Amino acid sequence: MRKTGLYLLLLPGVLFLTLFMVIPIVMTIASTFYQDGSFTIQGYLQFLTDAYFLKIMLTTLQVSLVTTIACVLIGFPAAYYISKLGPRKKGILLALAIFPLLTSSVVRSFSWMIILGKKGLLNSSLLAIGLIDKPLEILYTPTAMMIGLIHLFLPLIIITLVGVMENIDPDLLKAAESLGASKLTAFWKVIVPLSVPGLIIGSILVFVGSLTAYTTPALLGGKQRVISTFLYQNAITLNDWHLASVIATIMIVITFVVIYFMNKLATKLNPKG
Amino acid sequence: MALLTLDNVSVAYDNQYILQNFNLNIEKGQLISLLGPSGCGKTTTLRLIAGFLEAKDGRFMFEGKDYTRVPVNKRNFGFVFQSYALFPHLSVFDNVAFGLRLRKINETEVKTRVQQILEVVSLGGYEKRFPKELSGGQRQRVAIARALVIQPDLLLFDEPLSNLDANLRINMRVEIRRIQQELGITTVYVSHDQEECFSISDQVAIMNKGVIEQLDDPATIFKYPKTEFIARFIGFTNFIDFAERTEQNGEIGLRVGDHHFTASKNPGTANPSGKKCAMRPDDLLVTTEESAELGMNRLRGTVKVSTFLGRSYQYVVETELGDFTVNQEMETPYKTGLNVNLLFPKDKVVLVD
Amino acid sequence: MQEKNRGLALFTSLVFLFLLGPLIIISFTSFEPGSVLKFPPEGFSWRWYENIFNVEMFMTTFKTSMFVSLFGNLLALLLGIPAAYALSRFDFRGKGILNGIFISPVLIPGIVMGFAMLKYVIVVYNLPIYAGLLVGHTVLMLPFIIRVIASSLSNFDFAIEEAALSLGAGRLETFFKVVLPNIRSGIIAAILIAFLESFNNVDISVFMTGPGVSTLPIQMLTYVENNFDPTIAAISVLLMILTAILMFIIERLMGLSYFTKR
Incomplete structure (x- = not known):
């Protein structure tokens, strides 16, 4: 295989991505340091000193963190149960977890509008059984966003963990038990540590995903902004492209920092070294 | 004059020489084995002859013509792979017919020639099967038939028996020798199994670190090794x-x-x-x-x-x-x-x- | 021990109720005869399904979505198949970096990509919005195409390719006669996975709207802002059916292990 042939295969894709992705992204980042032809970090200073912006940042991080923790706590036992099933049942449950993942996020967030709304399923049921006497205000709050995001990302962490847990040799558990460990101890000492890489990858996906999700906060968050809806608002509604670019850059930086450190952590915690 | 000549050939990956100033002559009609431990350069030599690799320096002459820059698909050499490399999506018949159809031979003749060669490798009646329905030995026969049917000017084997079990290996090597002699086709055979090489070859070239240490008939090598490595x-x-x-x-x-x-x-x-x-x-x-x-x-x-x-x-x-x-x-x-x-x-x- | 398993089973059932319940509820409400979304519905009617076809914007944006997802898919295949092949087949310097570039569209937040494309593809390069949408979706699909095809090439014995060459086939001929037929199911799966990613995309499309140009998910978002009738529920049901069919085909072609591997 001559070198030229190799380049011919790769060049179209590389050119296309360079032109339509790399340059726009790099230029967007670069543009945050220039305003009216001179170097500036005014955009960042403005962002970091404005209480409103910081509150949005904080809400976003809070929502993402709670979502991630909830997904791990709910997803881990479920994934463990699925991974122990026979191939047929496992296949069906995996398919049922993958289906929502492939379903439009608009559909999935919208379904929660029906449930969480003022006259939604949740409120009408609670009112009917007399648990509350006036409707709860859940929709258009951070809580609604979290519920929507957990619903959005729970399948992701479940299937990631099943993928990892499937590959844990069941003889390891038996070996641990034969050495005197109880089932629960064996679970904590064998399954949990061996699942750490999957857990970290899953957590990265959920955390970064929640941090940057747009549809769910846009539909369920109401006036409550998160960083992605704030970016959209500045770009489209307020037409402040400089600030929008600053937000975009901050999002990229956060994403890559999270991925980088979680990967480091994964390598460090991986019991297989 | 030799049918095939490698003249001061060098092959390198990442500036590391696998073969350097390598020479080899092969006479028409012979079966010559390249034998040696892994990493000795035998497979590289075979792939160079086949045209999968290009020499950095030196010349490769075949029937008096310079083949050094002739691309693999213009060489008309048959190659039998260690993994058999049958086309999984094609039947036995279509696998064997593949090379003939590329040569735009009419379908009636394709049919006759495929049937004929399948008889030679004792696989008559298996035309409609697919590779995954065959045993290892049968796959190997298809691979050999596929390489033979194009009437190659040279037949090349890359460790063809290493994926078979011991008994089958002995049967297949007798078979390969029989077919080779029946058709009188010049053959280069690579293996790391000395018994295999000694039993089927006219000449054995023992290679070490990219050099042929001895090229002789099997009996001579067995009795009179030239170097300590060979001994x-x-x-x-x-x-x-x-x-x-x-x-x-x-x-x-x-x-x-x-x-x-x-x-x-x-x-x-x-x-x-x-x-x-x-x-x-x-x-x-x-x-x-x-x-x-x-x-x-x-x-x-x-x-x-x-x-x-x-x-x-x-x-x-x-x-x-x-x-x-x-x-x-x-x-x-x-x-x-x-x-x-x-x-x-x-x-x-x-x-x- | 049995008890603990029963507890886990119950827990897992609740998890799946949480995951699938909302989708089931939305399906029921789509048959509501009245004009306000209710659960349980107060009757049965196809009314809102008919309404989908009466709202012209749904039809137009559906066509746009289809065109962008299918044609973008084709572009992504033309760019992605050669790249996936080169990246799986050969070892060369800079391979890691190239791999990174081809996978990066999934790492960069979608909303950031959408904004950057609006800024440069539409405004600076001055492409029409429709073309920008197409380009954006092609970029979006490319990593999925490359990843799925590369994974199906990783099971391919490249000696088979050399066998074809030694039998006299040219490089291109070998690719079409030997490589392509053997990764066909991988390619189809790649097309379907990329299609779903593109068809459901909001993050990029939301920036690429203009006079008469928008995709179906964006139109759904806009509609929800102003109406709360069951039309969206009806569309949702149709989209879920489409998703289920495509997922079934993907499962047949290459199993679901692609989704569990990361």
Whole structure:
């Protein structure tokens, strides 16, 4: 295989991505340091000193963190149960977890509008059984966003963990038990540590995903902004492209920092070294 | 003139030479094996001949024409792969017909020729099967048929039997030899299994570190290896490095320290620079008798290890010139620690580089 | 021990109720005869399904979505198949970096990508919005195409390719006659996975709207802002059916292990 042939295969894709992705992204980042032809970090200073912006940042991080923790706590036992099933049942449950993942996020967030709304399923049921006497205000709050995001990302962490847990040799558990460990101890000492890489990858996906999700906060968050809806608002509604670019850059930086450190952590915690 | 000539060929990956100034001539109609440990360059040589690799320097001549830059698909060589490399999506018939159809041969003739060649490899009736429905041996036959049907100018085998079990391997190598001789097709065969190579080849080239150390017919290599590497490779375990070599009374005199040996003149001692004596364990004798025997070199030693091998005993004898391994058939074995004489028949001595 | 398993089973059932319940509820409400979304519905009617076809914007944006997802898919295949092949087949310097570039569209937040494309593809390069949408979706699909095809090439014995070459086939001929037929199911799966990613995309499309140009998910978002009738529920049901069919085909072609591996 001559070198030229190799380049011919790769060049179209590389050119296309360079032109339509790399340059726009790099230029967007670069543009945050220039305003009216001179170097500036005014955009960042403005962002970091404005209480409103910081509150949005904080809400976003809070929502993402709670979502991630909830997904791990709910997803881990479920994934463990699925991974122990026979191939047929496992296949069906995996398919049922993958289906929502492939379903439009608009559909999935919208379904929660029906449930969480003022006259939604949740409120009408609670009112009917007399648990509350006036409707709860859940929709258009951070809580609604979290519920929507957990619903959005729970399948992701479940299937990631099943993928990892499937590959844990069941003889390891038996070996641990034969050495005197109880089932629960064996679970904590064998399954949990061996699942750490999957857990970290899953957590990265959920955390970064929640941090940057747009549809769910846009539909369920109401006036409550998160960083992605704030970016959209500045770009489209307020037409402040400089600030929008600053937000975009901050999002990229956060994403890559999270991925980088979680990967480091994964390598460090991986019991297989 | 040779059918195929590799003339000072070099191949390198990442500036690391696999072959450097490599030379090889192959005569028409012969089956020549390239034998050697992994990493010796045998597969590289084969892939170079096939055209999968390009030489950095040197020339590759075939039938007097320069093939160095001829692309693989214009060479008309048949290649049989270790993994068989059958087309999984095609039936046996379509696999074998693949090369013929590329040559735009009309479908009636394709049919006749495929049938014919499937008979040759004893696979008549298997046309409609798919590769995954065949056993390993059958797949290998399809692979051979596919390579043969295009009437290649040269047939190349890359470790074709290494994925088969031992019995099948012996059957298949007889089969390969039969087909090769029946069709009189020049063949290059790569393997790391010496028994396989020796049993089917007209000529064996033993390779080491990108160089052919010896190219001879199998019997010659077996009896008279030219280098220590080859001698070890084919089962010589005992070596004595002599300091001095002289010729006297039509025999060769060898000396190291106070030890004097003689060796008969034969092809194994013809190498004028050879001063290292190589002996097979089967050719040495251990004895407790002190009387001089005719035609024997003698060395004193002590039995260090004695192992029962079934038909014979194996001894490791410790001497001033190092340890020697001897296989000897006998009723009652010598005990460990016994002082013995080690006898080296002078007509069995082989001198290597 | 049995008890603990029963507890886990119950827990897992609740998890799946949480995951699938909302989708089931939305399906029921789509048959509501009245004009306000209710659960349980007060009757049965196809009314809102009919309404989908009466709202012209749904039809137009559906066509746009289809065109962008299918044609973008084709572009991504043309760019992605050669790249996936080169990256799986050969070892060369800079391979890691190239791999990174081809996978990066999934790492960069979608909303950031959408904004950057609006800024440069639409405004600076001055492409029409429709073309920008197409380009954006092609970029979006490319990593999925490359990843799925590369994973199906990783099971391919490249000696098979050499066999074809040695039998006299040219490089291109070999690719079409030997490589392509053997990774066909991988390619189809790649097309379907990329299609779903593109068809459901909001993050990029939301920036690429203009006079008469928008995709179906964006139109759904806009509609929800102003109406709360069951039309969206009806569309959702149709989208879920489409998703289920495509997922079934993907499962047949290459199993679901692609989704569990990361």
